[in-house]
Amino acid sequence: MPRSATDPAPASAPSSETDFAARYDVIIVGAGVAGCALAQALAQADVEGRRSILVLDLHREVSPRFSGEFIHPRGATVLDALGFMPALLEAGAVEVDGFVVREHADTDEPVRLDYASVPNERARGVSVHHKRLVRCMRQLAAENPQVSLRTPWRVTDVLTQPAKARNARDARIWGVVAKGPGGRVVELRADLVVAADGKASSVRKFAGIPDARRNLGFTAGLEVADAAQSNPLHANVYLGGPGPMLCYPIIREADGTLVSRLTFDLPKDLPAKGRELAPYLLETFVPHLPERLAGQVAAALEAQAALGPVEMAPTFDLPAPPATAPGLALVGDAAGCSHPITASGMTMGLLDAHYLALEASRRASVAADEAWLDDRALRNFRVEHERYVPTRQALADAIFEAFRGEDNGARGIRRALFHYWRSGERQRVRSLALLSCAERRPHVFLSEYLKTARHVVGSNMTPRHAEHFPVRDRLRQVHGAVGLAGTKVGLVASVAWSQLRPTWLTA
Template structure:
């Protein structure tokens, strides 16, 4: 494992996520849920509405027979659980902080040079998994192209503390300028995800603190009383991007290195977690069959599985965002949740949207699709006495690590 930052730096991001039921099931399968569960919020209600329209559509756990609609999980909590698992493993060597200097993909192995501790190291592995973000250097160096665009919007995130209880309720309001989401967190805190056109968002983030909070209170509403800012507001551009492929011989892309989507619906992190679970399952199956798990035929299975579902989610989030952007519509045409949208929904039984993260695995024997096996727990598929080989298969991507650097950089 090669991490550009120290563990403390990687875990320090002041951000939270809407954590799907499938992502939670994957963490349970990895044995991480006991550490995470006490530190997250169960969404007891999710309220969706058009910005100025009085009616709302409300989802509850009872609609789907689950314990929560979603979860509110902070970045630091998830990272702490993952980092503890990495540090406890005897089969994972972590280079942190470190930078990949070069990669050469051979017929049987990939050769990497990394810089760590002011030294240059050479590593060999049958498979490199690129999880290096939206601007993935590994993807670009491999010549994997992508399709997509930058939206006319930017996104502001911040963590707040309302005067009144959030009551474990998440809100998403769809305004013509962009969606505005409120995610409940432990300690009666909330994260806001405020999407607005670039100039408006940049003007908001540049306001003095009191003026920013006044603008936020107007957009947020008074359903929870006065607001106190807990974290510094952050601004980032909103993009949609899909790589032309998720794998080449000796290289697999996961998470933002493979795709990114509009923040509406909170799908980004969940898509990446499902990528990792799907890739792990494909690699385990290949290993069990005696296949070369860095070969193109193996990685094509992962590509076919994940790109199809991710295309659906990318398209759904894009359509949802554009549906409320009134300048794109003909004059007089109502927005998607304008009249009569919520009225129709008010008379329907709420159903959890398919986009909530119920990742599907194509069956080799039929058209039936299944969830990744990690969603049912490793214990259901692998005997507990086999945990070390399983960890090695899932997580240890580097083999034959040299004991000495081949060259001193300084």
């Protein structure tokens, strides 16, 4: 949308922490991973140095709640291209090699899914303590002359044209209302507002975009020094307990200590809370870890109990809403999120930053009286966004149900998944390519889904299970697994359509 003749030209970033420009090219709400990556990417796209980018965040420091830390190679590639990687590695970030999945910790041979086996991709991802990650990204993004970072400022509404419209589909968003220190309230104008404020996005709510979040439960997190694992640079998934456990490195300290994060998946109806949670985890989850690691985790839980409750964060499933509206873009978790078992959330946010900034770079030389990111640019971004987010959500949904193994059907699918992975290197490579966002071709996604579905029957009826499961039990598991797989058909079809749909059909 062109600016009117009375609108001021883009302003450079004000030097004072309390001053604001009359108008910005882009206002980013949220200074987490996606928001900082986007600010950095837009600054790089502004080759002529004439754009202004404002980043607002509620927290003066990094949000106290622990959050995503594991980033797939595609996301690491974005971090590297944006210039973040050297500083992150200096701060203790760890380059990671993929996933190792264990159905039964001490009895079954684990399945290794190595990033290096995926053709034409970066061989390693990166993992780093969330607070160090965001602190580092904020510092570097704010060094760009086009970027102003303001904290603590809370967005309390969006500005729309016409002013009375309360739905993003019926109006153009042209700014935000924000409340800052001392109760100061300001109206801030911009050609584009970007919601990078997480799964509970206030901007998304103020824009009238429906919130279809579903509470899946909670993730409890614990730090373990030098965790005893045969593959310490992989994300290790341990099954067999009440929910999946995930252990991955987050920091390499200056003295060489490798600190790992161990997460426990908990239901939304918590079986224990507060100081009672540590004893519950010790009794129900820890026995399903390898012996040496179990001893370390038991000691860490005991030490944590003396300090306070175990850290927890809620987990949600948010089916991807429309990623754009006139004057608005959603990125990161604000544009859809899933269970964190696939560790793809931050990679999605980084890819969002990459593709939105790519549109900005294509319009780097447009006249100052035109919007930097116009409606066509947003439409192009939305098409790219919808090529990878639905795949991620479908995979996270299916893997979460299978790994949790809550009923016969889910356990049957889990067995089929392991059977499929063990059937050949190619199967593992293609699964990891999808899981890590390296593969987006719709026919590959559909092919992998159908191949895994075929294994649902084969792996549950194979004679090698006879000594453990009577025939009637195997039939019941097959029936449940096939039924559960069948409920995913509509989801798979919608994913395929989102990837095949031409640009001109995007609303």
